[in-house]
Amino acid sequence: MAIRLLERPQRQAYFERVSRHLGATRVGVEIDGLDIGAQREFDDLNLTGLTYDPRSDEVEIFTDDIDHHIAHPREVYVDDGADGLHSVEIVDGEGHKQIIRLKSPLALPRDASPGPI
Incomplete structure (x- = not known):
């Protein structure tokens, strides 16, 4: 893994590429600030897309x-x-x-799937 700065001209294309390949991804968002502390905005929701609009300058x-x-x-x-x-x-x-954290769904082993009763 590598943490890297995503420059403004790269943002729109990067998020479009990511959104095309999401699959079943869960997401959570946390907001941190000296004036507000650490707050969980939401956790473990189904992510359907990420975008950056350069005109409105908004993710x-x-x-x-x-x-x-x-x-x-x-x-x-x-x-x-x-x-x-x-x-x-x-x-x-x-x-x-x-902070936007992406989570992959839990992969269960084949023998853990429900079978006939």
Whole structure:
């Protein structure tokens, strides 16, 4: 895994590419700031997309239940590797750190699936 800065010109294409290959991914968002402390925005929701709109300068996280918007991201860091994207850390326009953690669904062994009774 490598944590790297995602420059503004790269953001839209990167998030579009990630969204095309999400599969069954669960997501959680935490917001940290000196003035607000650490707050869990949501946890363990089905992620349906990530986008960056350069015109509005906004990152959007889409889930089956809610959409989360991050206005005017100052810095965007991605933690990704050969096995995929693990997290995105965004410093928003107010200086708060928003951490987006991606989780893969739990893979069960074949013998753990329910069989006939």
